[in-house]
Amino acid sequence: MKTTIANVHKHVNETVTIGVWLHNKRSSGKIAFLQLRDGSGFIQGVVAKAAVSEEAFEQSKNLTQETSLYVTGKVVEDTRSPLGYELQVSDLEVIQEAVDYPITPKEHGTEFLMDHRHLWLRSTKQHAIMKVRNEIIRSTYEFFNKEGFVKVDPPILTGASAEGTTELFHTKYFDEDAYLSQSGQLYMEAAAMALGRVFSFGPTFRAEKSKTRRHLIEFWMIEPEMAFMDHEESLQMQEEYVAYVVQSVLENCKVELETLERDTAQLEKIKAPFPRITYTEAIQFLKDQGFDDIDWGDDFGAPHETAIAEAHDKPVFITHFPVEIKAFYMKPDPDNSDVALCADLIAPEGYGEIIGGSERIDDYELMAERYKEHELDGPAYEWYLQLRQYGSVPHSGFGLGLERTVAWITGIEHIRETIPFPRLLNRLYP
Template sequence: MVETRIADIAKHEGQEVIIKGWLYNKRSSGKIQFLQIRDGSGFIQGVMVKNEVGEEIFNKVKEITQESSIIVYGTVKREERAPSGFELLLKDVELVHLAPTYPIAKKEHGVDFLMDHRHLWLRSPRQVAIMRVRNTIVNAAREFFDKNGFTLIDAPILTPSACEGTTNLFETEYFDTKAYLSQSGQLYMEAAAMALGKVYCFGPTFRAEKSKTRRHLIEFWMIEPEMAYVEFEENLQVQEQFVSYIVEKVLEKNRQDLKVLDRDISKLENIKAPFPRITYDDAIKLLQEKGEDIQWGDDFGAPHETIIAESFDKPVFVTHYPTDIKAFYMKPHPQRPEVVLAADLIAPEGYGEIIGGSERIADLDLLLKRIEEHNLPKEAYQWYIDLRTYGSVPHSGFGLGLERTVAWICGLDHVRETIPFPRLLNRLYP
C-alpha cells in the first residue's frame, strides 16, 4: 500500500492506497456506504461494501460523523462519472478523531452564519475551489514578474505618511509619533525601481472605508509593479500581458475548480491581449447616452463601471482621467494638463476596476507643486521628493487588487469569499 493525495490518485489506478483526510459527507444504501472523503488536495468518493469488509468494519464506519478525521485504505478504481474520474473501493477506515455534530449542515445557511463559521466554511468544495484559484493567480503573478526581469521588494506595512491622503487610513501609535497601516506600497516601489529598474511588491493593504459594497474589503492584497524608464503606453501593454497570463494559467490549472464554481469558461478563454481602450471623455459621453446623470470631472461609481464594461467582452482601459480626481503623483498629459496619464482597467461582467495605474511625475518642481496643492506635509514626503532630485527618470506602475481579480475570474457575487478570513466593515471575527 502506498500513501498518496487525492490530487495524485490517477497515478495509482488499480493500486491499494492510503489517504489521510476527513469525512466530508456520507450516505448509505443498505449494505453499501458511500463516503465523500477530502484531504485538502481534492475530494473522492469511497465505496464500502458490507459483504467485502465484514460486519465489524462496516458498523464502525456507520458511526463516523461528518468532518471526523480519518485514514482510509482502499483500491483505486476508474469511475468516469466521478469528478476526479476515480473512486476508492474501501477495505478499512481508521478513525483519528470523532467530531461532534457539525454546525454547517447540508441545508441552506445565511451569510452571517457562514461568516461566523468561516474557519469551518473554508472546508466546503466551493471555498476550496476559490482558494485554489487564488493560489494559482498568486503563483502566476510571481511567475510573470520573474520571467520579465522584476525583483520582489517588500514594502513596509507601517508608514509615516499616506499614499493618497489620510481620509481612509487606519492610524496607530508608533511610540511617540503617529503611523498608518499601508494603503499601498507604490511610493516605496518607486524608490526601489530607481535602484533595481523593475520591481514589484505583493502584500496586504488597508483602507478604512465605511463601505458595504460587494467589491470592498477593509484588508486586501495588492500586487504593485513599478518600472523605471517606462512611459504610459508601455505600462498599459505590461498590464494587459500580465492579466492575460494570469487568466491563461487559471484555465490551464483550475478547470475542475471553475467547474465546481459553475464558471462560464468561454468568457475567460476570450481574455487575451490587446484590450480595448476608451478615454474618460468618451466614457462620460457613453454614460450620458445611457441616461446617467454624470458630468465631466465626476468620478465613476460601480454602476458607471458596469455600464462601460458592458460595451466590451474583454477588460477595458479607461484612460486620461481628470487631474483633479486622481492622486498627486500622476503625470499630467503634456498637451492636456487637465488630464493625467493614468488608466483604470475595468473587468467585464460587472466586476469593476481591477487595476489602477499611471505614469508618475518625474519633474521635481511639478511634484512639489502637486504636494502643495494636495495640502500634504512636505517633510513627510522628503524622501519621495529626493527621488526626483537624484537621478529622476520617467517611470510608471500599477496596482492589481487580488481579491477583485479572484472574484472576476471565479465569477463570484461578493469579494468576501475571495480571501480566507475577510475583514469587512462590521466583521473582525474569526
C-alpha cells in the same frame, strides 16, 4: 503507501492510504459512499460490505460529518467523478470523531456562515475559490519572474498616506504617529530606481466605511513599478499580465471552475490586447446611455463602470482621467495638462475596477509644486521627492486588487468569499 487526493492519478490500481475528513456520505444496503476531502481535493470512497471487515463496514455507515480518519483503498479510474478517480476502500481508521458539526448540508444564512468562516472554508465552493486564489498568486509570481521583475516587500507601517487621503488606520509607533499601509506604491518607486522592475504582494488597509459587495477593509495588492517605462508600455504589461493569469486559471483549475459553475467561455476571451476608451469618451458614452447623474470631472460609481464593461467582452481600460480626481503623483498628459497619463482597468460582467495605474511624475519641479498643492511638505514625504532629484527617469506602475480579481475570475457575487478571513465594516471575527 501514503499519498494525497491530488496525487491519486499517480497510483491507479495501487493501494494507498490518505488522511481525510468525511465531507458527506450516503449508504445503500451493502455499500457506503463516502465523500472525502484532504485539503488537496475531493474523492469518493466506496465501502463495499464484502470487501471490508464487518466492524469497518458498520463504522463507515456511522461516520459523522467532518470526522477525521485514515482511509486505505485501491485507486481506480471513474469517468463519472470530476476528479476522474475513486477509492475502493479496504480499511479505515478514525482519528477523531466530530460531533454536531454546525454547518450541515442544509441551507444556512450568510451571517451564520460568516460567524463560522473557520469551518465554512471546508465546503466545496469555498475550497474551490481558495484554490483559484492560489493559482492567481502562483501565476502572478511566474509572470513577473519571467518578465525580469524582482519581488520587493514594502513596509506595512508607514508615516503617511500613499495617496494623501484620510481613510487610514492610525496607530502609535512609540512616540510617533503611524498608519497601516493603504499602498506600497511610493516605496516600490524607490525600489524601481534601484532594481529596475519590481513588484510587491502584500496586505493593504482602507478605513473606508463602505458596505458594498466590492469592498474589504483589509485586502491584498499586487503592485509592480517599472523604471524607463511610459504609460503606453505599462498598459501593454497590464493586459499581458491579466491575460496570463486568466489563462493559467483556465488551464490549472478546471475542476474548481466546474465546481463553481463558472462560464469559462467568458474567460476564454480574455487575451491581449484589451479595448481602451478615454475618460472623456466614457462620460459621453454614459450620457448617451441615459446617465444624467455624471459630468466631466466626476468619478465613476459602480453602475457607471458596469455599463461601460457591458459594452465590451474583455476588460476595458478607461484612460486619461482628470488630474483633479486622481492621486498627486500621476503625470499630466503633455498634450493636455488637464488629464493624467493613467488608466483604470474595468473587469467584465459587472466586477468593477481591478487595476489602477499611471505614469508617475518624474520632474522634480512639478512634483515639488504638487507637494504644495496637496500640503505634503512634511518630513514624511521628503524622501519621495528626493527620488526626482537623483537620477530621475520616466517610470510607471499599477496596482491589482487580488480579491476583486478572484471574484471576477470565479464568478462569485460577493468579495467577502474571496479571502480566507474577510475584514468588513462590522466584522473582525473570526
